[in-house]
Amino acid sequence: MTVAPVPALDSLAGLAFGDAFGDRWFGILRREGAEALEARTLPDEPVWRWTDDTAQALVLVRELAEGEGAVDQDRFARRLAEEYAADTHRGYGASMHDVLRRIGAGEPWHALVSAQFEGMGSWGNGAAMRVAPLGAWHAADLDTAMEQAARQSAVSHHHPEAAAGAVAVAVAA
Numbered sequence: 001m002t003v004a005p006v007p008a009l010d011s012l013a014g015l016a017f018g019d020a021f022g023d024r025w026f027g028i029l030r031r032e033g034a035e036a037l038e039a040r041t042l043p044d045e046p047v048w049r050w051t052d053d054t055a056q057a058l059v060l061v062r063e064l065a066e067g068e069g070a071v072d073q074d075r076f077a078r079r080l081a082e083e084y085a086a087d088t089h090r091g092y093g094a095s096m097h098d099v100l101r102r103i104g105a106g107e108p109w110h111a112l113v114s115a116q117f118e119g120m121g122s123w124g125n126g127a128a129m130r131v132a133p134l135g136a137w138h139a140a141d142l143d144t145a146m147e148q149a150a151r152q153s154a155v156s157h158h159h160p161e162a163a164a165g166a167v168a169v170a171v172a173a
């Protein structure tokens with residue numbers, strides 16, 4: 001077990017704040033529609049709730065700590081499923097509910113995620129939304145940042161565009 005470097009923890013904190021800050025506008029969007037956002041309506045409730053972004057970023061940082069900076073895909077898939085089962089109400093996307101429930105039930109992640117969306121795999125933003133701390137962790141070695149960003153992406157998002165998004169966010173971070 002490695003101690004997470006400070007930049008990775010800072011990135012995790014920033015991700016969690018941004019996640020909870022941004023989530024406050026989802027309620028407005030759902031209740032009042034896009035016009036309310038365009039009219040710059042502010043959220044009235046003071047509660048900031050973190051969502052699946054933060055839940056999965058925490059799992060990823062723990063995974064990097066355990067793997068000395070590298071992602072063990074089988075373990076990471078299992079831990080994402082465990083985190084999901086511990087709290088399913090964090091705003092997971094529809095396809096992730098299905099994938100994480102089935103991984104938790106013991107189905108092999110690779111066959112599952114590669115069969116999604118008629119064999120294309122998900123190209124949602126889920127692999128990118130959790131990856132910034134990994135980029136900060138490997139900031140001194142961008143090749144490793146890119147390689148590990150793609151590795152962590154593959155366990156939930158099979159489509160190459162999802163991996164490309166995750167690599168871009170990791171490198172930007």
Ligand SMILES: [Mg+2]
Pocket residue numbers: 051052053090091
């Ligand atoms: Mg979210």
